[in-house]
Amino acid sequence: MLDELTETLQLKLVNPNAHKQRKLRETVDEYQLALHDAFDQDCDTQTKTNDVVVDYDLSGYAKNALKQYVPNLLDEDTYDADELREETHPVRFTNEGPSLDHKPQNAIEWYVKIPHHDDYHLWLPAQPPAHKHDWLEALYHGDAEMGECQLIERDGEWYVHMPVTRGVEQSRSASASEPTPIGVDIGEAALATVCHRDERGTPTTPTIWSDESREVRRLRKTYFTATRRLQQREAARLDEEYSDELWARIDQLIDTVSSDVVAHAQTVENPVVVLEDLQHLRENMDYGRFMNRRLHGWAFATLHAQIEYKATEHGIPVATVEPAYTSKTCHACGEKGYRPRQGTFKCTNEECWVSEYQADINAALNIADRYDPAGESQPQTHSDS
Ligand SMILES: [Zn+2]
Numbered sequence: 212m213l214d215e216l217t218e219t220l221q222l223k224l225v226n227p228n229a230h231k232q233r234k235l236r237e238t239v240d241e242y243q244l245a246l247h248d249a250f251d252q253d254c255d256t257q258t259k260t261n262d263v264v265v266d267y268d269l270s271g272y273a274k275n276a277l278k279q280y281v282p283n284l285l286d287e288d289t290y291d292a293d294e295l296r297e298e299t300h301p302v303r304f305t306n307e308g309p310s311l312d313h314k315p316q317n318a319i320e321w322y323v324k325i326p327h328h329d330d331y332h333l334w335l336p337a338q339p340p341a342h343k344h345d346w347l348e349a350l351y352h353g354d355a356e357m358g359e360c361q362l363i364e365r366d367g368e369w370y371v372h373m374p375v376t377r378g379v380e381q382s383r384s385a386s387a388s389e390p391t392p393i394g395v396d397i398g399e400a401a402l403a404t405v406c407h408r409d410e411r412g413t414p415t416t417p418t419i420w421s422d423e424s425r426e427v428r429r430l431r432k433t434y435f436t437a438t439r440r441l442q443q444r445e446a447a448r449l450d451e452e453y454s455d456e457l458w459a460r461i462d463q464l465i466d467t468v469s470s471d472v473v474a475h476a477q478t479v480e481n482p483v484v485v486l487e488d489l490q491h492l493r494e495n496m497d498y499g500r501f502m503n504r505r506l507h508g509w510a511f512a513t514l515h516a517q518i519e520y521k522a523t524e525h526g527i528p529v530a531t532v533e534p535a536y537t538s539k540t541c542h543a544c545g546e547k548g549y550r551p552r553q554g555t556f557k558c559t560n561e562e563c564w565v566s567e568y569q570a571d572i573n574a575a576l577n578i579a580d581r582y583d584p585a586g587e588s589q590p591q592t593h594s595d596s
């Protein structure tokens with residue numbers, strides 16, 4: 212069974228300059244005039260509305276939205292023209308108008324296209340609310356649909372309200388069996404390591420995506436070596452030309468890995484995908500000079516968001532757990548240990564059968580073990596730490 216999840220994302224337009232603010236204001240004012248005109252002329256059909264709004268200097272997307280909106284408004288029969296203020300009747304665009312672009316190399320990653328008039332539109336950087344990146348990822352990858360958007364000015368700030376709908380399979384958690392937490396460790400050595408315990412508590416054979424992280428490292432190195440060797444001006448030019456491609460290729464790898472992780476989870480009965488809470492990572496991401504580090508953090512955060520929405524899409528619940536010490540705790544005895552090398556975890560408890568263990572698998576098992584079914588009234592939780 213397929214359900215639909217809809218959420219209206221409030222994207223804040225970040226620091227539009229004076230020129231762009233003026234253009235947004237023009238759209239709002241023109242839309243208000245057209246709305247009033249059509250209302251005053253009792254346009255109770257799309258055709259009548261069209262005849263009135265056609266002459267206004269608005270994009271076709273705003274006019275089409277008015278053609279739907281005005282007849283409905285008249286149908287309700289509760290409004291008079293005085294009530295048609297912009298706060299209650301903001302500019303609407305049919306969903307073919309606005310679109311989304313992703314530039315993860317920039318401090319504000321997301322851009323939204325806002326129609327202005329027929330041959331003219333504005334691209335503006337837009338900040339989604341925290342915890343909503345998975346919705347934008349889904350939309351950007353064609354796994355969700357955009358609805359009719361609204362352009363809103365509130366307290367001197369501009370927002371786009373963008374309804375997004377995802378088809379999701381109904382959760383199968385109604386089944387009688389206990390949920391099986393599937394631990395997903397996202398990391399440097401392997402982009403993802405996935406492991407869970409069988410019904411006797413024994414770790415099953417893990418799946419490790421390390422070829423993909425080698426490829427990410429290779430792309431990163433090629434790019435950064437190339438830019439470092441060049442003069443600053445040359446480097447800036449190369450950055451313009453190649454960085455979109457670099458990020459797009461890494462995004463493609465992440466897209467593949469996240470689909471594979473979810474496919475792996477689907478082979479387990481009654482799975483729950485368990486991830487570390489990475490919100491702190493995104494919020495503290497260094498947007499300063501260190502492009503390399505930003506790319507690194509971005510890859511983690513994007514993989515996280517994509518696994519989240521793709522699992523949900525397939526009816527698999529997702530839980531996030533406290534990330535502290537997942538890589539330095541022994542999954543067998545719970546004692547703190549250490550990492551003598553990147554890929555190795557060492558348990559210091561002499562009673563414990565574990566002396567050395569593959570570090571990422573150890574971490575994935577700790578993540579799975581932190582899943583608390585009782586603490587999960589919501590399919591997802593996020594701590595604010
Ligand atoms: Zn141990």
